[in-house]
Amino acid sequence: MAQSTTLPHPAASATQDAPRTGNWDGGNEPFKASYGKLMMWFFLLSDAFTFAAFLTTYGMIRHKHEVFTGEAKDFVFSTRWWPIPDHVFNAFPGMGEANVPLGFVALMTMILILSSVTMVLAVEAGHRMDKADVQKWLLWTILFGATFLGSQAWEWSHFIHGHSEGTVMADGTVFHGANLAMNQYGPVLFADLFFFITGFHGTHVFSGVCLLIWCFIATTNGTFEKRGHYEMIEKIGLYWHFVDLVWVFVFTFFYLV
Amino acid sequence: MASHATTEHALAPGEIAKPNTAWIWRVFGILVGITAVEFVFVFLMHPSTLRNSIFIVLTIMKAFFIVGEFMHLKHETKGLIWTILVPVALLVWLLVALITEGSFIGEVLQNMFK
Numbered sequence: 001m002a003q004s005t006t007l008p009h010p011a012a013s014a015t016q017d018a019p020r021t022g023n024w025d026g027g028n029e030p031f032k033a034s035y036g037k038l039m040m041w042f043f044l045l046s047d048a049f050t051f052a053a054f055l056t057t058y059g060m061i062r063h064k065h066e067v068f069t070g071e072a073k074d075f076v077f078s079t080r081w082w083p084i085p086d087h088v089f090n091a092f093p094g095m096g097e098a099n100v101p102l103g104f105v106a107l108m109t110m111i112l113i114l115s116s117v118t119m120v121l122a123v124e125a126g127h128r129m130d131k132a133d134v135q136k137w138l139l140w141t142i143l144f145g146a147t148f149l150g151s152q153a154w155e156w157s158h159f160i161h162g163h164s165e166g167t168v169m170a171d172g173t174v175f176h177g178a179n180l181a182m183n184q185y186g187p188v189l190f191a192d193l194f195f196f197i198t199g200f201h202g203t204h205v206f207s208g209v210c211l212l213i214w215c216f217i218a219t220t221n222g223t224f225e226k227r228g229h230y231e232m233i234e235k236i237g238l239y240w241h242f243v244d245l246v247w248v249f250v251f252t253f254f255y256l257v
Numbered sequence: 258m259a260s261h262a263t264t265e266h267a268l269a270p271g272e273i274a275k276p277n278t279a280w281i282w283r284v285f286g287i288l289v290g291i292t293a294v295e296f297v298f299v300f301l302m303h304p305s306t307l308r309n310s311i312f313i314v315l316t317i318m319k320a321f322f323i324v325g326e327f328m329h330l331k332h333e334t335k336g337l338i339w340t341i342l343v344p345v346a347l348l349v350w351l352l353v354a355l356i357t358e359g360s361f362i363g364e365v366l367q368n369m370f371k
Contacts, residue, residue, distance in 0.1 A: 031337035041337070045344055052348045059352065060359030064366060072303070086299065102299065109292060117285045120327050121278060128274040241327045245320055252316040256299055257309050 040235045044242045047204075051246050054197050055253055061189050077167040083186035085255045091158050105255050108151045109247065112205075115144030116244040123237045126230025131219060134230060138216045141240065145209040152202045159194065194254070201250055204243045211236045284326045291319050 021028075031038060068081040075084050086101035093104065118140040125133030162177025167184035169175045175184050183191035215236050224230045268274060295315050302308045325331035330338055 031334045033333060033337060041341060045341060052352060056352045056355045059356040063356055063359035064363035066367060106296060113288050116327055117281060120281045124276060124278060130273045238328055241323055245323045248316055248319050252312050256295060256312050
């Protein structure tokens with residue numbers, strides 16, 4: 001606090017080049033984190049607000065709908081009550097109409113957690129200035145990220161096309177699948193929230209994969225090697241873990257509860 | 258970084274330190290374990306407030322490991338930790354408040370014409 005920032009004496013021009021280390025002289029790192037990392041944290045905090053708004057909306061809308069009170073095995077889709085998630089998300093690619101409750105979403109969760117692990121491994125390799133290892137782990141992360149996106153595309157496609165039996169709507173017709181105005185699973189807002197929440201998360205994963213591909217190219221070109229540190233990988237890593245974190249919450253509130 | 262520092266011996270120019278990844282795989286094991294426990298509860302327990310509370314506790318545990326270890330927040334300065342945690346705590350408050358509100362609205366709407 002008591003540090004004073006005096007202007008350099010005109011005669012002592014040589015000392016102007018000396019590093020200035022006062023509180024307000026710049027070059028300091030508040031919280032001992034670099035500017036870039038700090039700003040990434042604040043961005044992620046603001047992004048957390050967005051996702052919290054989505055999940056709050058989900059909770060509020062779900063609570064104002066009726067709950068199915070019977071036995072789980074007697075459950076039928078109806079626009080009257082909120083659907084039970086493991087009756088909606090029970091399909092697995094290549095298994096037709098087989099009932100695999102939450103099986104595919106479990107696989108997607110594993111893929112995303114694994115991608116987070118390979119991301120930390122890339123950051124760790126960056127600390128050691130190990131270019132080959134950084135490249136290897138970035139490639140794995142890109143692969144898992146892209147696999148997750150593909151899985152989500154399948155999940156969406158299945159959700160949109162629906163189960164073959166469909167649901168009898170109020171006007172007596174049978175409706176299959178879902179769109180923003182109608183769906184076979186339950187209240188209109190159920191499908192709307194599914195599209196918005198998983199869609200917004202998927203957009204984040206997509207941006208993450210793009211950033212990782214750019215990171216891989218920069219690593220391969222030796223950009224970070226020349227710079228002397230791999231901090232960019234750390235910053236993108238923070239973003240990537242955040243996307244994984246959001247999925248953990250989406251998974252709990254959309255698929256489990 | 259201190260807690261994850263690699264071997265202390267000085268490196269020759271061009272030499273690359275040995276990877277220190279045991280802690281990463283340990284955290285991975287914990288995350289997979291918690292997810293497995295969640296699935297056990299989905300299939301062995303009937304939906305109830307208790308089950309939902311268990312899910313929320315387990316989710317927060319997973320979040321703790323992702324943010325604390327993978328995002329390294331646990332090893333940052335106290336100031337940074339609080340800067341992130343305080344707004345998040347306020348967010349949780351908002352969430353609880355609005356969901357409670359949602360239940361009341363639902364009750365009113367369902368009993369409106371009875």
